[in-house]
Amino acid sequence: MIFRLFVFVLFVLTLGGCAEPPYTNVDNAQLKALLAQGVPLYDIRRPDEWRQSGVVEGGRKLTYVDASGRPNPEFLSRFTAEVDKNAPVVLICRTGSRSDSLARELAEMGYTQVYNVRNGITRWISEGNPVARL
Template identity: 45%
Template sequence: MTKWILILGLLFSSLAAHAGLNNISNQELQQLLDQGVPIIDVRRPEEWKQTGVVEGSHLMTFFDKKGNYDVRKWLQGLSEIADQDEPFILICRTGNRTEIIGRFLANKLKFGQVYNVEKGITHWISKGNPVVK
């Protein structure tokens, strides 16, 4: 019995911890873009050149090649796009970096409407969706 209480407690605490982060599919991405929700591509410039970007993307690298980042500088750029209570979309290559960033924004900084493109731009492209170079 104690084992199940512990498992349920962990499950519910993890659900609550992700309340402000929403993983989205390509279809949901398109719906949000159609509604005018801003999209932020957190990849590096060489990645943007390699694949192109979703039209209208704000290009804001988060991690450099070595995995370093400047949260203060990145948040300053974000503040020009969306406030803490406004929705925005994060996209990277496969959704891993943006999930880390999204969890940080939602859980630690209490951003309320962070959308993560779950499988990233590689899945977006693989399904025939457009990008701009």
């Protein structure tokens, strides 16, 4: 009986790990379509990263966390003032990891149309897409 319970709990936990994220991952083609529709793109990297690789043209720059992983104290107040919870918004970082974390956080806060650029600006650049240099 205990073994069956253990197997059931393990099964339920495994299913939870396979659940779809509460936001939408997009590739570069989908990002281009969203940008064409006027959906704002937030580049959540740090200023040194923006200078190093450039940014997607028209992207809004707003640092989410510093190099040590500490949250930018201005991020949440500025983001919530600029983006309505029911409006679409796209997030991008270097590889998609920080934007993934932020997308989850925003969905938990009630944002309903959050898009995460899978593989970040690294893939954007490697596929030959243009960037604006700072």
